[in-house]
Amino acid sequence: MTERVHVDHRRCRRHALCVIVAPDVFARGGDGRMHVTQPANADAAARAREAERYCPLQAIDTERRR
Amino acid sequence: MSAHRLRLIVIVGGGVAGLRAAERLIERGYDGRIEIVAAEPHAPYRRPGLTEGLLNGHVSPAALRLRARLEGRVRWHHGVAAVGLDARARRVLLDDGRYGPYEGLIVATGMTPRALPGARRATDRVQTLRTVDDALRLRTTARRVRSVLVVGGGLVGAEAAAALRAGGTAVTVVDIAPTLLHDAVGPRLGVALTELHRRRGVHVVTGATVQAWDHAPGEIRAVLRDGREIGADAALVAIGAHPDVGWLQDSGANAIDGVLCGPTTHVVGLDDVVACGDCARWPNLRFDTVPQRVEQWATAVAMGRHAADALLDGPRDARPFAPVPWGWTEQWGVRIHMLGRPLAGSLGAVDGDPDRLRGALATQDGDGRLVGAVVAERPAVSVALHRAIGAACPKPDLTDAAAWRPPAPVSAAPAPAPRGHEPHRPFVERRRTAPAAA
Ligand SMILES: Cc1cc2nc3c(=O)[nH]c(=O)nc-3n(C[C@H](O)[C@H](O)[C@H](O)COP(=O)(O)OP(=O)(O)OC[C@H]3O[C@@H](n4cnc5c(N)ncnc54)[C@H](O)[C@@H]3O)c2cc1C
Numbered sequence: 149m150t151e152r153v154h155v156d157h158r159r160c161r162r163h164a165l166c167v168i169v170a171p172d173v174f175a176r177g178g179d180g181r182m183h184v185t186q187p188a189n190a191d192a193a194a195r196a197r198e199a200e201r202y203c204p205l206q207a208i209d210t211e212r213r214r
Numbered sequence: 215m216s217a218h219r220l221r222l223i224v225i226v227g228g229g230v231a232g233l234r235a236a237e238r239l240i241e242r243g244y245d246g247r248i249e250i251v252a253a254e255p256h257a258p259y260r261r262p263g264l265t266e267g268l269l270n271g272h273v274s275p276a277a278l279r280l281r282a283r284l285e286g287r288v289r290w291h292h293g294v295a296a297v298g299l300d301a302r303a304r305r306v307l308l309d310d311g312r313y314g315p316y317e318g319l320i321v322a323t324g325m326t327p328r329a330l331p332g333a334r335r336a337t338d339r340v341q342t343l344r345t346v347d348d349a350l351r352l353r354t355t356a357r358r359v360r361s362v363l364v365v366g367g368g369l370v371g372a373e374a375a376a377a378l379r380a381g382g383t384a385v386t387v388v389d390i391a392p393t394l395l396h397d398a399v400g401p402r403l404g405v406a407l408t409e410l411h412r413r414r415g416v417h418v419v420t421g422a423t424v425q426a427w428d429h430a431p432g433e434i435r436a437v438l439r440d441g442r443e444i445g446a447d448a449a450l451v452a453i454g455a456h457p458d459v460g461w462l463q464d465s466g467a468n469a470i471d472g473v474l475c476g477p478t479t480h481v482v483g484l485d486d487v488v489a490c491g492d493c494a495r496w497p498n499l500r501f502d503t504v505p506q507r508v509e510q511w512a513t514a515v516a517m518g519r520h521a522a523d524a525l526l527d528g529p530r531d532a533r534p535f536a537p538v539p540w541g542w543t544e545q546w547g548v549r550i551h552m553l554g555r556p557l558a559g560s561l562g563a564v565d566g567d568p569d570r571l572r573g574a575l576a577t578q579d580g581d582g583r584l585v586g587a588v589v590a591e592r593p594a595v596s597v598a599l600h601r602a603i604g605a606a607c608p609k610p611d612l613t614d615a616a617a618w619r620p621p622a623p624v625s626a627a628p629a630p631a632p633r634g635h636e637p638h639r640p641f642v643e644r645r646r647t648a649p650a651a652a
């Protein structure tokens with residue numbers, strides 16, 4: 149069972165709070181959108197989940213998927 | 215690890231801080247009971263979305279609902295308010311006559327809007343804005359009337375003014391300060407944002423206060439101190455809010471302007487009680503030792519999580535809560551970030567053109583440390599400045615937390631339960647320890 153981090157670009161307002169909380173997962177791409185690097189380890193995954201809880205637009209989803 | 219094993223944790227307040235605290239307890243592997251006492255009848259929702267979305271009809275209340283991973287572990291008591299705390303008996307007294315016994319307590323009751331003297335609140339014509347019900351009522355009113363007077367041009371007032379104006383309502387904002395958002399973003403961005411509102415057709419009256427109200431039938435007339443009169447079909451009073459901590463009076467806690475906490479979020483004067491979110495006043499040792507409140511979403515999330523940790527770890531082992539505050543507001547599509555303590559000194563431009571709402575201003579404290587910044591439409595700069603403030607003002611450690619002392623004598627030992635609220639039955643039975651198998 150893995151987690152897949154996903155940003156809903158219609159909801160995201162590109163505040164970049166997720167970059168502050170989990171810089172190894174979220175980054176602003178050249179197109180201005182938030183780009184996701186899927187977490188490489190458990191620590192990064194935990195930070196991604198934390199970013200999901202902070203996101204003011206609730207645009208991040210880290211639901212567990214099989 | 216746990217100073218002692220808690221089996222029954224009560225959270226008072228079902229906003230984002232309380233919700234994130236519950237989520238963190240579960241994440242930490244706490245396997246006792248969690249009871250949340252929540253005055254509002256609704257599941258937790260994104261309060262900032264009330265002005266940025268709900269008011270101008272872009273989103274529905276259902277879309278504001280907060281997701282959380284609670285794994286079915288939380289028992290909710292919606293529509294129930296705490297009215298007192300008997301800390302000696304470890305009971306939260308409830309407005310329905312019951313009480314909630316606890317072993318650990320998390321205070322997360324947020325704030326209530328301040329009323330303006332003379333203005334009858336919660337009528338159709340004079341409203342305040344904090345809850346989803348407030349926002350829905352204001353939206354209904356705005357659709358029926360032509361003009362709204364907004365008293366107060368802070369974060370809530372200015373965001374609401376933009377939303378109402380965008381929806382076609384004629385809006386006047388009256389604020390005592392020289393610009394809108396003066397106490398949130400400082401004078402320079404304040405000027406730029408005031409101009410932005412004016413360009414979009416908001417009538418902004420600064421440096422003015424409402425002295426008297428005239429509730430004529432079908433109309434409101436506000437008389438300003440300088441004698442001017444402003445007429446409108448309805449009014450929104452947005453002059454700030456005060457922490458909802460009245461229920462902690464006589465509990466042994468200091469609940470004068472928010473509940474006083476130590477650096478770890480433990481409530482000063484009480485055992486096994488922590489607080490988080492808008493209602494908490496605590497010293498952020500990263501900056502100084504003076505207890506302060508922060509009314510920001512991200513701080514409420516962080517503090518909810520931290521308070522859960524602090525409760526489980528106990529006062530000796532808990533880390534100090536010392537975030538670099540991160541707040542935002544969106545006005546007419548312009549994103550503003552407020553980092554650290556932007557008003558601690560005078561703000562100077564450090565990036566771009568802040569006067570045209572594309573750039574950043576930063577400030578230092580008396581020791582020359584970078585302590586705060588305000589950033590307009592520059593998210594990448596905001597990330598860099600947030601990191602730079604964190605580097606200039608390093609995280610305190612356990613020793614710093616242990617050395618902190620409350621500023622003034624805190625009130626005496628917990629008083630007995632307030633009279634008139636004699637609780638007669640608990641809302642949850644204390645779990646009986648199963649007799650040890652022979
Ligand atoms: C209109 C609006 C717009 C905002 N916009 C922004 C923004 O753009 N950016 C930003 O950073 N912040 C913003 N904020 C601030 C942000 O929403 C708050 O910082 C955050 O909601 C605080 O969370 P909290 O859980 O501490 O308090 P709250 O969200 O207020 O939750 C507290 C809950 O406790 C309940 N309660 C109170 N007393 C009792 C009692 N005695 N018993 C039981 N329950 C009780 C209340 O009913 C409430 O539901 C905004 C706030 C408002 C009102």
Ligand code: SF4
Pocket residue numbers: 155159160161162163164165166167174182202203204205206207208
């Ligand atoms: S925190 Fe949320 S809104 Fe902000 S950039 Fe990240 S995903 Fe987008």
